[in-house]
Each structure stands twice: as structure tokens, then as C-alpha cells.
Amino acid sequence: MATEIKNITKFFGKTQALKTINLSIKDGEFIAILGPSGCGKTTLLKLLAGFDSPTDGIIMIDHQNVSEKNNSTPPEKRNIGMVFQSFALWPHMTVKDHIKFPLLHHQFLANDLKNNIEKRIDEVLNIVELQTYANRMPHELSGGQKQRVALARAIAPKPALLLMDEPLSSLDAELRMEMRREIQSLHRMTGATIVYVTHDQEEALAMADRIVVMNNGQIQQVGTPREIYRKPNTEFVAKFVGKANLIHGKWLNEVTFKPYSVSIQSNWMNIEVSSDLRAKNLCPIRPEQFSLSYTGEGIEGEIMNVQFQGKEIHYTVNIGSDLIAIHEDSQNKPFYIGDTVYVNLNQKNNVPSLITI
Numbered sequence: 001m002a003t004e005i006k007n008i009t010k011f012f013g014k015t016q017a018l019k020t021i022n023l024s025i026k027d028g029e030f031i032a033i034l035g036p037s038g039c040g041k042t043t044l045l046k047l048l049a050g051f052d053s054p055t056d057g058i059i060m061i062d063h064q065n066v067s068e069k070n071n072s073t074p075p076e077k078r079n080i081g082m083v084f085q086s087f088a089l090w091p092h093m094t095v096k097d098h099i100k101f102p103l104l105h106h107q108f109l110a111n112d113l114k115n116n117i118e119k120r121i122d123e124v125l126n127i128v129e130l131q132t133y134a135n136r137m138p139h140e141l142s143g144g145q146k147q148r149v150a151l152a153r154a155i156a157p158k159p160a161l162l163l164m165d166e167p168l169s170s171l172d173a174e175l176r177m178e179m180r181r182e183i184q185s186l187h188r189m190t191g192a193t194i195v196y197v198t199h200d201q202e203e204a205l206a207m208a209d210r211i212v213v214m215n216n217g218q219i220q221q222v223g224t225p226r227e228i229y230r231k232p233n234t235e236f237v238a239k240f241v242g243k244a245n246l247i248h249g250k251w252l253n254e255v256t257f258k259p260y261s262v263s264i265q266s267n268w269m270n271i272e273v274s275s276d277l278r279a280k281n282l283c284p285i286r287p288e289q290f291s292l293s294y295t296g297e298g299i300e301g302e303i304m305n306v307q308f309q310g311k312e313i314h315y316t317v318n319i320g321s322d323l324i325a326i327h328e329d330s331q332n333k334p335f336y337i338g339d340t341v342y343v344n345l346n347q348k349n350n351v352p353s354l355i356t357i
């Protein structure tokens with residue numbers, strides 16, 4: 001169901017954790033709240049869940065104001081489900097009982113679910129593929145299976161809003177990838193509205209319909225993964241999502257950027273540079289938008305660091321004014337620390353090289 005966050009602020013004593021947050025979440029949307037530690041993500045999720053109240057502002061879930069001053073709706077009276085990083089399973093309950101519990105106690109349970117609790121338990125066990133584990137206790141499950149129980153418990157009563165706080169961060173890398181796919185398919189199968197808190201930009205880019213990038217208690221940008229990656233509005237977003245190189249230089253006109261001896265045409269790079277970055281005389285260029293060569297034109301630099309990553313090799317190159325990151329296909333000729341190289345825009349996709357002016 002639609003959720004509206006209007007002019008929310010939150011103070012803890014003198015600390016302002018949230019500064020005038022506004023966000024509309026559409027029915028069925030998968031929203032990732034992305035930001036570094038301490039930016040206010042969990043605080044925002046706690047306000048949505050009802051574990052805490054905003055200092056100011058309104059939260060509407062399913063057209064209902066749940067944040068009325070001194071009469072805020074408690075978590076159990078909001079039509080929500082929650083999944084935590086720690087799983088928060090009950091040690092004395094079987095998998096099946098974890099799923100049954102919210103079906104017995106959720107206050108917004110639809111009549112068709114109320115009258116068919118056993119059927120719904122089977123359905124949910126099926127969705128999270130735990131049919132054969134129904135009678136197991138939490139200590140008899142692996143980390144991934146525990147997380148699936150936590151997901152099953154949250155989705156069983158079909159809540160209007162599913163809130164997830166870093167649900168994959170305690171799993172190992174391989175399992176995290178698998179659970180990403182499972183959460184995506186769970187979203188497709190249930191059509192649930194999801195608010196997913198993470199500090200992991202890859203997770204947000206991979207799964208969300210829209211990403212809300214936060215820093216320092218404020219929303220920096222809201223957009224689809226593609227928009228956030230291709231059109232970062234601020235210096236913070238460009239660096240935090242996709243680790244753009246922010247090259248220092250001067251904008252000569254709308255599309256021409258001059259680092260020093262050469263100039264870069266931004267319209268060749270398939271990026272749109274925001275007025276914020278332009279005003280700061282910065283040009284954001286992704287590591288994969290550069291290429292390296294031993295000869296030719298371009299910006300002269302020195303290889304400072306090399307990291308083999310399988311598919312790609314990640315280089316750090318000193319170009320005098322900046323240290324830049326360049327990702328090359330590992331099938332290309334390698335470069336070594338100390339080499340003098342020339343940095344150009346990637347020629348793939350017929351992008352012209354830098355021009356000298």
C-alpha cells in the first residue's frame with residue numbers, strides 16, 4: 001500500500017538524526033534506503049515501523065496517519081512486517097510455528113487468510129522453499145534457512161508494508177547473492193511493498209525499483225538504479241554509488257570539461273552532469289569509462305596500484321591533479337605499478353577519445 005513520509009524530522013537530544021525527509025512509496029514498490037553508517041537509515045525504518053515517533057512530520061501508511069502526536073500507532077497496530085539483520089527467531093518455536101504466529105496475531109489479517117491458516121502456512125513454506133523443514137527448530141537450520149524463516153514470518157500475513165533492515169549482512173558472500181535473488185523473486189511473487197535498508201550499494205542497485213540515497217540525515221537523491229548511477233545529483237552520490245572518479249578541472253561550456261592539458265566532452269560519455277557537480281568544477285567519470293594505453297593521446301599518468309579481480313583489473317592511476325580508478329577488462333594487456341600510461345575515454349561503444357585544445 002502507498003506510504004507517505006511528509007516533512008519528517010527526528011532529534012535524539014541535540015543530535016538531529018533526520019532532517020526534513022519527504023518520500024512517497026508506491027504500492028508494490030521495492031525501495032532501498034542506501035547510505036553510510038550513521039546517516040539515519042535505521043531511524044527512518046524505526047519510525048515507519050512505529051518503534052519510535054518522529055519529532056515532527058507525518059507518516060501515512062495505507063492512507064492512515066500512524067504518527068499522530070502523543071497517539072502514535074504502535075507496531076502491532078500497523079499493517080507491517082519486519083525482517084532484521086539478526087533474524088530474531090524464537091529459539092523454542094519450529095519453522096511452522098514462526099509462520100503461524102503472525103497469522104494468529106496480525107491485526108489486519110484478511111478473512112480469507114484467517115479462515116485458511118494451514119493453507120497459507122503451506123503457501124509461504126513453498127515460497128521460501130522450506131517445505132521439508134517445517135518441523136525444525138532454529139538451531140537445526142543454516143544461516144540462509146534462518147533468514148528464509150524470518151522472511152516467511154514477515155510475509156505470511158500479507159502486510160501492507162515489508163520493512164527490512166540489512167537482512168543479508170550477517171550472511172557470507174555467496175549466500176548473500178543467493179538471498180538477493182530470493183528476495184527479488186519473493187517481491188515478484190507477492191507484489192509486496194518493500195522498504196529495504198542497506199549500506200551496500202551493489203545490493204541496492206541490484207534489487208531496488210528505486211533507491212533513496214541518504215547522507216547525514218538527509219535524502220541526497222531518489223531515483224531508479226540507472227538514474228542514480230548515470231545521473232548522480234551530488235558529489236556524495238557520485239562517490240558513494242559506483243565510486244565515480246571526480247576529476248577536478250573547469251567546465252568550459254555545457255559539455256566540455258578541461259582537466260588540464262586535454263578536454264573531455266561529457267556528451268560522449270553518456271553521463272549527465274548535475275549543476276551541483278558543475279558548480280564545484282567536478283566531472284564524474286566511472287572507472288569503466290576510462291581506458292589505458294602505453295602510447296598516444298590522453299592524460300599522462302603513473303600506475304600506482306593494481307588489483308586483479310577476475311573479470312576486471314582495477315588500477316589506481318596518478319594523473320597529477322587526481323588519483324583515479326580505472327577498471328579494465330582482464331583480457332586486455334596488463335599494466336604494472338610504476339608504468340607511465342595514457343588515460344583515455346573508453347573506445348568501446350564508439351566513444352571518441354579525448355581532444356586536445
Ligand code: ATP
Nearest residue numbers: 012015017035036037038039040041042043044199
Ligand atoms: P548504521 O548503518 O550504522 O546502522 P544508520 O544509517 O542506520 O547507521 P541510525 O542508526 O539511524 O543510522 O543513526 C542516525 C544518527 O542518530 C546517528 O548519529 C546515531 O548516533 C543517532 N542515534 C540513533 N539512535 C539513537 C538513540 N536512540 N539515541 C541517541 N542517538 C541515536
